[in-house]
Amino acid sequence: MALLINNLSRRVPSFMNSTVTVARFSSVATTEWKKNMTAAATQKRRTFAMTSLLHRGNDQGGGDKSSSNVFTSNKHIDPNNENTNDKKNQAFNSKFRKFVQPLSADPSNEKLKATCGCGTSAVQRNKFDPTDSALDGLLENNRQWAAAVVEEDPEFFKTIALQQKPKILWIGCSDSRVPPNQVLQLGPGEVFVHRNIANVVTHTDMSCLSVLQYSIEVLKIQHVIVCGHYNCGGVAAAYGKQQVGLIDNWLRNIKDVYRLYEDDINKEEGETQRMRRLVEHNAIHSAQNVCYSTIVQDAWKRGQKLTVHAWVHDIADGMARKLDFKASCASDLENIYKM
Numbered sequence: 001m002a003l004l005i006n007n008l009s010r011r012v013p014s015f016m017n018s019t020v021t022v023a024r025f026s027s028v029a030t031t032e033w034k035k036n037m038t039a040a041a042t043q044k045r046r047t048f049a050m051t052s053l054l055h056r057g058n059d060q061g062g063g064d065k066s067s068s069n070v071f072t073s074n075k076h077i078d079p080n081n082e083n084t085n086d087k088k089n090q091a092f093n094s095k096f097r098k099f100v101q102p103l104s105a106d107p108s109n110e111k112l113k114a115t116c117g118c119g120t121s122a123v124q125r126n127k128f129d130p131t132d133s134a135l136d137g138l139l140e141n142n143r144q145w146a147a148a149v150v151e152e153d154p155e156f157f158k159t160i161a162l163q164q165k166p167k168i169l170w171i172g173c174s175d176s177r178v179p180p181n182q183v184l185q186l187g188p189g190e191v192f193v194h195r196n197i198a199n200v201v202t203h204t205d206m207s208c209l210s211v212l213q214y215s216i217e218v219l220k221i222q223h224v225i226v227c228g229h230y231n232c233g234g235v236a237a238a239y240g241k242q243q244v245g246l247i248d249n250w251l252r253n254i255k256d257v258y259r260l261y262e263d264d265i266n267k268e269e270g271e272t273q274r275m276r277r278l279v280e281h282n283a284i285h286s287a288q289n290v291c292y293s294t295i296v297q298d299a300w301k302r303g304q305k306l307t308v309h310a311w312v313h314d315i316a317d318g319m320a321r322k323l324d325f326k327a328s329c330a331s332d333l334e335n336i337y338k339m
């Protein structure tokens with residue numbers, strides 16, 4: 001596993017493709033995208049971007065049809081669709097499961113080799129080699145991705161280089177198991193991203209506030225999704241008593257959330273359920289802090305269309321779900337925070 005620090009632009013997805021999951025998802029998406037491209041020419045470049053992850057041929061089927069650890073829908077988010085997430089999940093179940101390859105696929109599998117086109121299986125190709133100290137393998141992955149994109153749409157990079165028009169800002173955890181572009185099934189150019197340990201939004205985090213301000217005032221995004229996730233190491237550390245280091249100070253923000261909602265959290269049976277509840281409260285609390293910012297409230301005063309959502313993602317089944325918080329205007333907030 002590697003740590004990738006890059007520009008926040010939504011035009012720079014996870015192009016290193018170091019996981020099997022990513023490789024499989026892409027090939028399925030490619031097939032479906034081709035259908036979309038015939039329906040809407042203006043969507044062509046955007047849809048195609050997801051070939052970022054492609055390894056052609058896996059859509060020939062034959063994989064383990066019971067596997068669920070793959071994200072496959074390529075439908076673009078309709079910013080006005082309240083039920084987009086549910087529909088995406090339904091679409092996945094009904095259309096794409098048959099294409100899924102098993103996570104435990106044998107790298108020597110002849111079918112995978114045959115579909116790769118580069119002499120190695122898709123599984124092998126997308127594994128990160130920890131002995132590759134120069135990271136040449138990752139750059140080769142990147143080269144192949146860029147070449148595949150250009151082959152599909154020679155104008156793609158030239159087009160997105162000119163401007164970005166994402167409709168969504170994603171604020172999530174840095175956890176490698178919750179990649180926003182894959183969770184949302186969006187390609188380069190379609191989601192602006194801010195991530196930190198345990199998706200914390202505080203009133204004085206200049207990095208997060210800068211992302212918020214730029215995305216709302218310049219990019220004119222229409223939705224902010226604050227997405228927590230179960231099995232969050234940051235939340236678990238905050239829930240516990242063990243000292244970890246500098247990050248303990250950051251995690252104090254989550255202890256504050258626990259203190260605020262202690263009675264509700266302690267209604268849950270067992271430590272696991274209580275931590276899951278803390279994850280949910282933490283995501284909602286961060287979404288509320290987004291709303292309390294001068295940036296969001298100024299946008300609402302201007303009449304800008306903007307909705308803030310709190311979600312939670314379960315890495316055990318790959319599903320993102322809505323939590324009980326959504327705000328589209330200041331009247332949705334507690335009185336003390338209204339300006």
Ligand SMILES: [Zn+2]
Nearest residue numbers: 173175232233
């Ligand atoms: Zn986390």
